[in-house]
Amino acid sequence: MNLSTLCLCLLCEAPMTGYEIHGRIWNDLRHFQHASFGALYPALGKLKTAGFISTPPTGSSALAKKKFQITVTGRSELMARLSRLSGAESYRSEFLSALYFSNHMDLDAVETLINQRLSDHRQIRRHLRGLPIPAMTEGQRFTVRYALSIQSAAIDFLEGEGRAILAALKQERYQ
Amino acid sequence: MNLSTLCLCLLCEAPMTGYEIHGRIWNDLRHFQHASFGALYPALGKLKTAGFISTPPTGSSALAKKKFQITVTGRSELMARLSRLSGAESYRSEFLSALYFSNHMDLDAVETLINQRLSDHRQIRRHLRGLPIPAMTEGQRFTVRYALSIQSAAIDFLEGEGRAILAALKQERYQ
DNA sequence: GTGAACATGTAAATTGTTACATGATTAC
DNA sequence: GTAATCATGTAACAATTTACATGTTCAC
Secondary structure, three states: OOHHHHHHHHHHHOOEOHHHHHHHHHHHOOOOOOOOHHHHHHHHHHHHHOOOEEOOOOOOOOOOOOOEEEOHHHHHHHHHHHHOOOOOEEEEEHHHHHHHOHHHOOHHHHHHHHHHHHHHHHHHHHHHHOOOHHHOOHHHHHHHHHHHHHHHHHHHHHHHHHHHHHHHHHHHHHO | OOHHHHHHHHHHHOOEOHHHHHHHHHHHOOOOOOOOHHHHHHHHHHHHHOOOEEOOOOOOOOOOOOOEEEOHHHHHHHHHHHHOOOOOEEEEEHHHHHHHOHHHOOHHHHHHHHHHHHHHHHHHHHHHHOOOHHHOOHHHHHHHHHHHHHHHHHHHHHHHHHHHHHHHHHHHHHO
16 A cells, blocks of 8 residues: 555544654554655645645644645545555565575674564564554454564564574584 | 665576576565566666676677676675675565555455455465475575465464454444 | 567656754643 | 754655567577
C-alpha cells in the first residue's frame, strides 16, 4: 500500500496532523510500514491538491498546525483503491546477503551481524507485545499476531542455528 | 546490501554477463533480494566507470554479450564495503496494511488476499526446497534454512488464523 | 526462417531518504 | 528563558520500476 492510500486510511479514523500520522505509523504500523516526514508531507500535499483531504481554515500562519480530514471524494477514492489492492509484500535483507557471501567476511563480523539481528528482532517483538491489543479491531490484532509469529520464528532460528553456523563456517574455512 | 555491492560479490565467484547476474539473483537470491534489468545495467555501468569491474574486449558490436569481471581494485573495494555492512532488513507489507484496515473492505476481498498470500508463501517455499542445498556453501545454506523457517511460520499462521479471522471479522461487523 | 531465449541498454516516472530550515507550544 | 517536543515544509539526491527499443543465438 502506498503512503498516500495509507494516509487516507488513517484519516478515515479521525482528522489528524501530519505529525500525528507519522506517529501512528511509527508506533502502531511499524511491523509492516514506515514513512519519513520527507515522504509524508509531499504525499499529503498531493492528496489535498486532488481534493481527497482538506484542512479546515484556522486563520493562523502557514506553518501552524493543520488537521487534515478526509473528504467525501476522498472516501470513495479510498474504497476504489482498497478494492484494487494486490496484497504484495517486499522483503530485502542485507543480513542474508552478508551470510550468503560470508566466505569473504571476517567471522567476528558475521557474529556481530547475527547478534545485531537477534537483538533487533527481540526489540520488535517487545514492541509488538506492548501494543494495546484489547483496544484494537480484529483486523489490527491479526496483523500483530502475524508479525509476532514471524518475529518469533526468526528469533528461534537465530538462537538455534545462529550459534551453530559460526562453528560450521569456521570448520568449512579451515578444514 | 545495495545492488552494486551484490554484483561485486557475484562477480567474485566468476565472470558473468549482466543477464547471468540477473538470473542468479532471480533464481538463487530471490529469498532476500530482487533486481530489474533497469537497475542492474546502470549499476554495472557505474562499477565499470569506477574501475571495479572490466569487460575484456571481444571486438564485437556494442550490444554483444559482455562478460563482466571483477578487478583487483574491485576486490579490495568489496572487502571494504563488506566490513561496513549493517545487516539491516526492510519489510513492507500491503497484505498487513489491508488487514489492518480491513473494516473498510469487502470480506470476500479479504479472503482473496489471504488465499493469495498463502499461495505465494507456498510457492516461495517450494522454490527454496528445490534449491541445490548440497552444492552450496555453509553461509548459503544458512540463508535458505532461515528463509524456509520464516516462510513456514507464515504458512502455519495463515493456515490456522487465516481461516479464523474471516469468521471473527464477520462477527465483529454484524454483532 | 522463425520463435524462444539470450542479451544490452535507455528514458520517464515514481518513490523515497537525508539533511536542512523554520516556527509554535508546553513544562520546568 | 530555555529545552524538549510538537509541527510543517523544501531540496538534493538516490534507487528503482516499467516500458520501450534493439540486437543475437540457437533449436526446430
